[in-house]
Amino acid sequence: MPHALNYWLMKSEPNVYSIADLQREHQTIWEGVRNYQARNFLREMKVGDLAFFYHSNATPPGIVGLMRIVKTDIVDPTQFDVKSKYYDDKSTPASPRWQTVEVEFVETFPTILSLETLKEKFSDEELLVVKRGNRLSVMPVAEKVAEKIIAIASQIP
């Protein structure tokens, strides 16, 4: 029996890496997560899981599309790159600290689901990203909530 499909939400600042970048490149390694809670969620991901792409530090911030996890347990190469801002001198190839996943583009939603809209539709218990002060860049999304997000996103604008 196949594992249940899990849903996630992953944040990126569009001036660093946007959904348009992912659409053009088709797939990417999700580099640069340096928070243990977020990394632990990355470690839990399974091939086939779906993740909402969230633009943070954007105008407006919000969910802009969907991607799929295509490879898991990737050692984030930037942790060993001394020229990278994500370089971690406490991490060694023998025991790397930071794992991540490879994602592929699925779709850009016809309209952005702004943080304001998400706050209207969901409580902070249903959807962690609407919680005030939340800084986690990778988080799980409950299946029912995910289905509702997709339904809202699919409506004709």
Next chain:
DNA sequence: GCCAACGTTGGC
């Protein structure tokens, strides 16, 4: 640019 929230670091 401001600043609230919160994670990390390091002295003790």
Next chain:
DNA sequence: GCCAACGTTGGC
């Protein structure tokens, strides 16, 4: 193990 200082995130 506590906690003050510091750095970062990210909405506004």
